[in-house]
Amino acid sequence: MATLKDIARATGLSMNTVSRAIRGSGYVSRQTAELVLKTVRELDYHPNRAAQDLRRRKSTQITVVAESYDYLHIEKLAAIKEYAAECGYTMGVHFTSEDYPQSTFNALLPDILEQNPAGLIIIASSGFIIGKVRELCRKIPCVMITFNGVPDIDCVYIDRAGGVYDAIRYLYGKGRRRIVFCETFRARNRKLGYQRAVRELGIPELIVSGTMKPLSEIRREGEQIAKILASWDNPPDAVQTSDYMASGLLAGFAAAGVEVPRDVSVIGFDDRELAGMLNPPLTTLAQPSAEVGKVSAQMLFERIGGVRKDGPPENIPVPMRLVVRNSA
Amino acid sequence: MATLKDIARATGLSMNTVSRAIRGSGYVSRQTAELVLKTVRELDYHPNRAAQDLRRRKSTQITVVAESYDYLHIEKLAAIKEYAAECGYTMGVHFTSEDYPQSTFNALLPDILEQNPAGLIIIASSGFIIGKVRELCRKIPCVMITFNGVPDIDCVYIDRAGGVYDAIRYLYGKGRRRIVFCETFRARNRKLGYQRAVRELGIPELIVSGTMKPLSEIRREGEQIAKILASWDNPPDAVQTSDYMASGLLAGFAAAGVEVPRDVSVIGFDDRELAGMLNPPLTTLAQPSAEVGKVSAQMLFERIGGVRKDGPPENIPVPMRLVVRNSA
DNA sequence: CTGTTAGCGCCTTCAA
């Protein structure tokens, strides 16, 4: 790879002049500048970021750490990368994953610190990692993407409670009065939104608990739950639950001769890829993944840029969007 | 952040001795080493990778470029990262995406080169990008993850033809004789595998073409195709197609009173998240995403490590796996 | 076993 020195030699100028010409900063005659730029192109010169960073004493890379690898993460990564690129930064990525035992957050930390990133975005919700980040953010700007707000850490989270609240009101607006909330893994926030809505609307609180089984069994469980719901003396006219569970509910309702959405409406949660492919296509609350990624990057660069250098931590909820398809 | 100099000052040793002690390379007395390591911990010192790389004249970062952001990419990224970490490398990520117009491959190139990565893994299949990579790999080790092999470039690709070939033979083994191949976007390789299988097995070639519509309409199209297939005088007893299209077929067959898999078997392609959630759960050919990621990383590090420094380009197909669920 | 010297590629300060 060509270096500044190569350009200097080729043009007969000093490295310094070449450097200024390339950055367009400072005083360089038009002719000199043109000569330099031409030579840069000829030698296919690209400045060395590591050297620049070293000299300027600041890194132009941010690092994203994702806990496990949810499919939806890819949209967050893309949005973060996009925003970072606009700010002139590159993005490194790490995964903490149960599939790869050496990839615990702790094991990753030295690698992350050695990279000396300008900032960190951590997608995680485990108490352990939150604790770690609490220490970490004294040394380096950190923003988390979490399930819930965390008072003393910058973080952005999806307003799951608000999303479900909206969904329940939507169902109510459609005339539904017996709305079941079918609880699944990590549904605490959603449940809160459900409860607030039914209380306000004065309709009965009907909560059914899934057994929090692994993904591969959720569908079957959903089928069974649908059959149980259908057999109630006074069956529900709507259900809110996860997309995964909803896939089972739809199959179970079909088997029980209950028609969706005529007899019962179903609203899912997440808008995973499968939602639009179910039968009928699932009305669901979409995770604003790209938005979350973008907002987290904005927060991070405010800290990095010093605009909000030492301000108090902020928590930003991002609203969900109800994607209306055919199931409700 | 603490530097080597800080450690040297704190211990009263020279920077060099400290450096050797930390790297465990060279001759350092046990006492000195212990003192250094203790101080390192106290000051929370982490070597600066940028400075190390600069001095050693080699980068310890690889870069992955992904064309668009398919959900399945996240598994490839995780596997690549894992392998890279084992080799002591970190991973930067870029996306070329239609959603973000400034993220064309060309626009990304300067950023990538400035990072001076030790190697590149490019997940893409457009002719344009392949052309670019052909130039690029003269300057820096490159491995591509593509749809098809590319003779003059290191690449790994999923053996789609072989996967479908196996699936057809599987169906034949189950007694199916009228097997339809339902063509969708980018199905050329798959079609080849289908054609080879039916030729060998001496059963009729039955190809139905989808209209390559956008994802959101594929499901509806699948429903219609299912109805058409069901109305044939001599209807098929099996269909192979994409997971997306299969979701529509299942819905359409259900509506037409055709039972899957009793009357007709359906085998999908990709094993996307939705496959296990359909009704019935879909038997499908799984993309070996993690395997592809790992193999591509292995290839790259062979080039980087010089083991295969100037050998001829290699093309490695990775076999698919038939995930048997309920639809076939 | 330990310290000194030099320099990776670049940019900032200062002087010309």
Added chain:
DNA sequence: TTGAAGGCGCTAACAG
């Protein structure tokens, strides 16, 4: 408008 000198954090080559 240009150039020379110095140093970011680190390590390799060489002395001691």
